[in-house]
Amino acid sequence: MSNIRVRRGVLASSLALALFAPSAFAQTSSTTSGNSQTNQQNQQSTSSSGQSADQQKATKLQTVTVTGSMIPRTEIEGPAPVVTITGEQIKKEGFTTLWEFLDSLPQVGQQSEDPAAWGSTSVNARSVNLRNLGPGFSLLMIDGHRIVDYPQPLSAQSNFQNYNNIPTGMIDHIEILASGASSIYGSDAVAGVVNVILKKNYQGDELQVTGGGATRGGRAYGDINFFGGKSGENWHVLYNVEKSNRSALWGSDRPYQDSVSDAGYGAWGPADRMFGYQYDAAGAIGLSATNAAGQYITPPTGTCSKFGNNFALSNSHTVNTNGTQITSVTDNGSFCSQPALFKDWVLTPGSRSNNAYLSGEYDFSNGLQVYGSMALYDTVGISNTQLPVFASGEFYDQSTGQVINQAERQLTSQEMGTAGNTTDHEQNWNLQTGLRGSFDDSRFNWDLNLNAQKYIVHEDFTGLDQTAMNNFFLGKQQGTTTDSNGNTIPVYNMNWQQFWNPITPQQYSQFAVGGQNTSSSWLDQAQFRMNGDLFTLPWVADQPIGWAAVLEAAHNGFQLSPDPREANSTTFQDPFDEYNTGGGTRQRYSLGNEFRVPLLDTVTWTISGRLDKYHDASRADVARTWGTGIEWRPYSGLLVRGSYGTNFKAPDMQAIYQTGSVVPVGDYIDPLQCINAIKAGQNNSTWCSLVQRPTSQYYLNNTGGSTALLPQTGHSWTYGFVWQIPGVEGLSFSTDYWHMGVDNAIEYLSPAQVLLDNAGCLTGQQANGTSGLSPYTAHASNSAYCTLVNSWVVRNASGQLVSVKSGPLNEASLYVSGIDASLDYKKQTEYGDFTGTINYTDNLSYKQRVLASDPLLNTRYNYVASRISWIADWNKGDWNVSVSGVRDGSMRASNYGNCNVLPNGIQPSMLTVPNGAQSISTGICQVTLNGVATNIPDSVYWGRTPVWITWNTSVAWQINDMTKLKLTVSNIFNRVGAIPYYAGNFEFVTTGQTGSEYNGREIFLTFDYKLD
Structure with a gap:
C-alpha cells in the first residue's frame, strides 16, 4: 500500500x-x-x-x-x-x-x-x-x-x-x-x-x-x-x-580576508584603524608580559617568528581623546599577537x-x-578547545628585579603535538x-x-595541571612581598628562556592532562x-x-x-x-x-x-x-x-538537580556599597564601576538548582x-x-541581578551609575522575592561580599x-x-x-x-x-538605537534621564568636550541586517x-x-x-x- x-x-x-x-x-x-x-x-x-x-x-x-x-x-x-x-x-x-x-x-x-x-x-x-x-x-x-x-x-x-x-x-x-x-x-x-x-x-x-x-x-x-x-x-x-x-x-576554511577591511567599529576600534588591524584584544595575545605600569615588555628580537605563522610582532597603542578629537597616542610597547587566532576554531x-x-x-x-x-x-x-593558556597574576620576579603585572603565554598545536580538540x-x-x-x-x-x-x-578534552604549568614557567614560589599599592604578592624566579621560546611536546607533557566528562x-x-x-x-x-x-x-x-x-x-x-x-x-x-x-x-x-x-x-x-x-x-x-x-x-x-559549582568572581560591581558611597557623597566610588577587585575582595559565586520550582x-x-x-x-x-x-517560566538569575535586587530590597533605592539614586520599585522589601535574594547574598562584618548564590526561579x-x-x-x-x-x-x-x-x-x-x-x-x-x-x-x-561611532573611532554616549525606577533613553548622543557635554546631531544608528x-x-x-x-x-x-x-x-x-x-x-x- x-x-x-x-x-x-x-x-x-x-x-x-x-x-x-x-x-x-x-x-x-x-x-x-x-x-x-x-x-x-x-x-x-x-x-x-x-x-x-x-x-x-x-x-x-x-x-x-x-x-x-x-x-x-x-x-x-x-x-x-x-x-x-x-x-x-x-x-x-x-x-x-x-x-x-x-x-x-x-x-x-x-x-x-x-x-x-x-x-x-x-x-x-x-x-x-x-x-x-x-x-x-x-x-x-x-x-x-x-x-x-x-x-x-x-x-x-x-x-x-x-x-x-x-x-x-x-x-x-x-x-x-x-x-x-x-x-x-x-x-x-x-x-x-x-x-x-x-x-x-x-x-x-x-x-x-x-x-x-x-x-x-x-x-x-x-x-x-x-x-x-x-x-x-x-x-x-x-x-x-x-x-x-x-x-x-x-x-581556516573561512578566513574572511576579503571582509576584514569592511568590518565595522564593533570589530576594529580607533587604535586598530590608525595602526592597521592589530590583534591587541586580550583573546588575541599570543605571548606578552606587562610591567607594574601595565606596559608591554618588548620580547627579545625574533621571538615571535620562532613560533611560525602562529605569532606576529604587534604594537599596542592607547588613543587619548577629548570630546570629538584624538589628542594623543600612547605607545604601550610590543607583544606577540595571534594573527590567525581563529584558524583552529570549529565553526x-x-x-x-x-x-x-x-x-x-x-x-x-x-x-x-x-x-x-x-x-x-x-x-x-x-x-x-581553545589551546591551553598560561596566565599569571601579579608577582615579583627575582630574575629581573621587577614587578610583573601579568605574563600570558598561548601554547600552540606544534608545541603540544596535538590539535587539542574536544571529542x-x-x-x-x-x-x-x-x-x-x-x-x-x-x-x-x-x-x-x-x-x-x-x-x-x-x-x-585537553586539560592541564595548573600547578605544574605554573612551576614550569614561574618556578617554585619563593615567598611573598608587598607591591606599591600595599597588596601582598608572590615572589618567583621566572624561567624566561622557556617563556619566550617554543617548547617541545615532551616539555608540554610535564603539565599536560587529558580529561573526560x-x-x-x-x-x-x-x-x-x-x-x-x-x-x-x-x-x-x-x-x-x-x-x-x-x-x-x-x-x-x-x-x-x-x-x-x-x-x-x-x-x-x-x-x-x-x-x-x-x-x-x-x-x-x-x-x-x-x-x-x-x-x-x-x-x-x-x-x-x-x-x-x-x-x-x-x-x-x-x-x-x-x-x-x-x-x-x-x-x-x-x-x-x-x-x-x-x-x-x-x-x-537540570534546574532541579544540578549541584552547580563554586567560582571566584573578582570583576564586579557591588550595588549596595555603591549606594552607600553615593549617600556619603562619594559619587566617584569604584564600587559603582565594573573593575577587577584585589584578591582579598573576591567573592564566591555558588550556582545550582532549586527544589522550589513550579511547573x-x-x-x-x-x-x-x-x-x-x-x-x-x-x-x-x-x-x-x-x-x-x-x-x-524559569529564569536563571545572574549574580549581577541578584546583587542589584539585594541592594534595592535592603535600601529601597538603586544607583544611576555614579551620579545619583532613584527609587527601587521592582520588588517590595517584604516580598518573597526579596527574602529569597537577600538569603542568597552573604557579607562579612565590614559589608564586603563573601558569597553570592544564583540560579533558577519561576519569574x-x-x-x-x-x-x-x-x-x-x-x-x-x-x-x-x-x-x-x-x-x-x-x-x-x-x-x-x-x-x-x-x-x-x-x-x-x-x-x-x-x-x-x-x-x-x-x-x-x-x-x-x-x-x-x-x-x-x-x-x-548590532548597536541598533545606540550612538554611531564617529569617523575617528570615538564612541559617543546616549543621554538618559531618570524615569521613576528606570532610566530611559532620550535618543540624543553626547560627548564631553573640555568638561562640557556636547550633543552630536543625527548620530543614532538605525541599522538593519x-x-x-x-x-x-x-x-x-x-x-x-x-x-x-x-x-x-x-x-x-x-x-x-x-x-x-x-x-x-x-x-x-x-x-x-x-x-x-x-x-x-x-x-x-x-x-x-x-x-x-
Whole structure:
C-alpha cells in the first residue's frame, strides 16, 4: 500500500477531495501513517456486514492518525495545522541532517546556543526552537513516542532533545504541529511537537551512497545507507544501517580576508584603524608580559617568528581623546599577537556516526499483533578547545628585579603535538516492544507499548595541571612581598628562556592532562492506548463520535559526572571552566482522554483533557491540561477551523538537580556599597564601576538548582481556514493565526541581578551609575522575592561580599503570536507534472519580561520576524527537477538605537534621564568636550541586517528500474554571511539571522541502487 505525502505546507492539492469530501475520494485514496498504530487500524478496517474488500474500498475511506490527536480520522486536516514532509523531500532540498532541515522551516526560530560558542555544553547536539519560545518548550517524538533528553544541559542550564543524531536515511516522513498540545502529549509540548516517522513498509533491499562537501572548502560529507524489508504470510521485518562522516568546518576554511577591511567599529576600534588591524584584544595575545605600569615588555628580537605563522610582532597603542578629537597616542610597547587566532576554531562541528535500526511485526491468527524495534545511534563529534593558556597574576620576579603585572603565554598545536580538540562520544539506544489488537468486532483498537531508552556522552578534552604549568614557567614560589599599592604578592624566579621560546611536546607533557566528562540520561516508559467509535448522533449521518484514551507511566533521570579532578582548580583545569554536577530521577503517571464529536454534518468538535502526576524533588505535583478544537466544512472545498488549549512544562530536571559549582568572581560591581558611597557623597566610588577587585575582595559565586520550582504554565490558540480555490484545479490556500504564551517560566538569575535586587530590597533605592539614586520599585522589601535574594547574598562584618548564590526561579513570561500561510499548486501537462508550495510565517509579536515586575515589551525585531520557504518540482519520465529556497527577513543590527561611532573611532554616549525606577533613553548622543557635554546631531544608528535568501536545487535521473542518480546543490549562489558593522565578536560571526551562515555552496551526488 502506498503512502500519501503532504509537501511542505498545510495542504497538498492532491488531497483536497480527501480533506473535504472523503466519500468521493475513497476509490483512489491511500493513507498516511501518523504512528505505528495506523497500519493496524488499516488492517482491522473490516465491515461487520461481511462486504468484500473491494466493496469496502469503494464506500469507506480508511482512517489515519495525525500528530496532535489520538483519534484516527478520514481527513488529513484537523482543527490545528500540521505540516508533513517526506524524508525524500528533505534530501531534495540539500539537507544532510534532520536538524538542518528543521532549522530552515518558517515555524522555527533562532537556536539559543551556537554550537561553535566558547564553552558550549552541547557541541554535538542541536535543539529546535519552535515559535521562538525556546528549545525546552517543544517535544520530539519518534513514531509517536517521547524521546529521552540529551544528557548534557543546554547553555549549562536546561534539558532539551537532540535533533542531530536521527539519520535522514531512516526517516519516512515527519509531522510538525507548531501549536500547544499538552492535553494530548503532556509536558514540553507548549510550542508544539515534531513527530519523526521511521520507515515501516518496505520490501526488498536498497543501497544509497552520497558524497560531497562545500565548494569553499570544509564540511566534506559521505554517507552510506542500506535498508530493506522482508515479509512472510504473517510477518514483516525492516532493517536499516547508515554510516556517515561529516568533517568539521574550521576557521581556516573561512578566513574572511576579503571582509576584514569592511568590518565595522564593533570589530576594529580607533587604535586598530590608525595602526592597521592589530590583534591587541586580550583573546588575541599570543605571548606578552606587562610591567607594574601595565606596559608591554618588548620580547627579545625574533621571538615571535620562532613560533611560525602562529605569532606576529604587534604594537599596542592607547588613543587619548577629548570630546570629538584624538589628542594623543600612547605607545604601550610590543607583544606577540595571534594573527590567525581563529584558524583552529570549529565553526561547524564535525561528526562520524554509525546507526542501525531493526523493526518487525508478527500477526497471530486471533487478530493480535506483536511488534518491536531496536535502534542504536552512535556518534563521535569533533569540536574546538581553545589551546591551553598560561596566565599569571601579579608577582615579583627575582630574575629581573621587577614587578610583573601579568605574563600570558598561548601554547600552540606544534608545541603540544596535538590539535587539542574536544571529542564527544555518544551512544543512544531506543528499544521498544508492544502488543496490539481490537475487540467488539474491531470497533475498538488497543495498543500496549513498552519503551526503554538511554543516552550516554563521554566528552574527551585537553586539560592541564595548573600547578605544574605554573612551576614550569614561574618556578617554585619563593615567598611573598608587598607591591606599591600595599597588596601582598608572590615572589618567583621566572624561567624566561622557556617563556619566550617554543617548547617541545615532551616539555608540554610535564603539565599536560587529558580529561573526560561523562553524562547520561535515561527514559523507561509504558503506554496503553485505546480508541474507537462510540455512537452516532441521530441528526448526523454516518459519522460516529470518536474516542481515544491513553494511560502512561514513565521513569527518567540524568547524571552529570565531570572529571573529578576539576574540583581542584589548582591542579587540573577544564578549558571550558564548566564544572557541572548533579543528577536525579523523576516518575510520572498520566491519563488522557479525547473525544471527536460530529455536531452536524458540517461541524466537528474535538475536546481533550489530561492529568499528569509527578514525583520528584520539585514542587511539581499534578498538572491538568485541556484542549478543544472546531472544524466547519460549509462545502467540500473549504475548512474553517480553530483550537484552544492549556499547556505546561514540568520543572526542568537540570534546574532541579544540578549541584552547580563554586567560582571566584573578582570583576564586579557591588550595588549596595555603591549606594552607600553615593549617600556619603562619594559619587566617584569604584564600587559603582565594573573593575577587577584585589584578591582579598573576591567573592564566591555558588550556582545550582532549586527544589522550589513550579511547573511552567501556558496557553495557545489558533484559527484559520484551508481553501480549495474554485475555478483553478490543483490550487489551494491556507492561513492560520496562532498565539501562545508561557507564564511562571524559569529564569536563571545572574549574580549581577541578584546583587542589584539585594541592594534595592535592603535600601529601597538603586544607583544611576555614579551620579545619583532613584527609587527601587521592582520588588517590595517584604516580598518573597526579596527574602529569597537577600538569603542568597552573604557579607562579612565590614559589608564586603563573601558569597553570592544564583540560579533558577519561576519569574519570566513570554507571549508570541503570528500568521502562517501556505499556497500549494499541482498541474499535470503533456510536458510533465508540476507541483509547487510556498510557505510564509510572520511573527507579529514577541513579548517578554524576565521578572514579574518588568514591563512586557514587544522585541519582535530583535529576531527574524518573517520567513518564506518554497519548493517546486517537475517530473517527466525518468527525470525529476526540484528548486527550493528560504528567505529570512530583516532584523535589527548590532548597536541598533545606540550612538554611531564617529569617523575617528570615538564612541559617543546616549543621554538618559531618570524615569521613576528606570532610566530611559532620550535618543540624543553626547560627548564631553573640555568638561562640557556636547550633543552630536543625527548620530543614532538605525541599522538593519539585509534580507537573506538562499536557493537549492536537485536533479534526479532514473537510469533504469534499479539505478538512480541525484545531484543536489545547496546554497546555489554560494552566499556567506557578512560581518555586521557593529558586531564586536569573532571575525567569522555572521548577521545573526537564522539562515545566515558561513557554509557556502554545498554539492552532493547520490547513487541509489535497488538490489532486488
